[in-house]
Amino acid sequence: MNTAKLLSVWTVPAFLVLVLVAGKARRVPVFDEFTAGAGDGLRTCVKVLPALVALMTAVSMLRASGLMEMLSSAVEPVSRFLGFPSEVVPLALLRPVSGSGSLAMLENIYASFGADSLIGRIASVLQSSTETTFYTIAVYYGSIGVKKTRHTLISSSCGDLTGIILSALTVRLLLY
């Protein structure tokens, strides 16, 4: 725990020192380069904004529609077969589409079942080892105007599914 905490506190400052010292050693005009890079960042941000608006609107509509709740009761038999607790199914469904939504749901699970219970642990592992898949795909491809994503979605969805199955499996095998 202490090593982990130390690492998370020191990562960014240590990196900044490294970058600045190396930059000065190589006589890089650090301020000029920083502002040039920041300008690039701003332009990219403007470029991804339309894709972000399109996706976030669709996803928040989906969340408001109650489809997630319908789906999670539909997949319950499958999840039971895989040894995946049905209480975590809504989180597994929400995780690929919404980062803030899934975090709120994780908190909900902690409050109802305890953060260090079996359910709480599986939910924690799931949240930590998967990403907001759809958001990532939309933003990355949206930023360069790629429309045909070919086998991106099928590959990443299989990865997500593996993550869901493994989260329950590894918690049961390694922590009990």
Added chain:
Amino acid sequence: MLNWIWAVIMLLAIISGAVNGRLEQVTNAFLGGGGQAITLALTLGGAMCVWGGIMRIADKGGLTVFFARTMTPLMRLLFPGLEPTGAACRAILMNMAANFLGLGNAATPLGIKAMNELSRANPDPDTASGHMITFVVLNTASIQLLPTTVATLRLQYGVSEPFNILPAVWLTSIGSAVVAVALSRLLNISPKKSGRHIVKVSI
């Protein structure tokens, strides 16, 4: 394809909103979604500027080339045919490092930079290249050393050792990343003609 996914998500939302009697909430979500995205973009925009600036200094100072040189075997394995110390690989590595260290706000701008670099070598700007797919899939699989957000939340909920899930997290994220990347490479082997066929199957 995004054009299809987007339309299907919207239509599904409206249909299930009607079925569940939640059409009003769906409409409100439609009206508010844009504002949410702008807010996120403003937050993200600050991080993009700061990290974009710092990474440019790191690039000019030779740090990223040095890092790329040490990681050459890994890049040869994941992105065969890509120059291991080229601009695209350097951006990819910085994105992977940021993800690994749990710096999500830094990872996104670096990832977009990597996509821009990969886009330069892409003959068809409309269609994702094999390297792009592997890179995006690597990002959706999320390999993280320390899940700090989850750990902080667990600490708040009274867990004395919030990092006790670490071995399970590592194994799970490595497993899902291996599956996703392997699949992305496997489906990429098929020649262009059948590549078009795969598009239809995947969506």
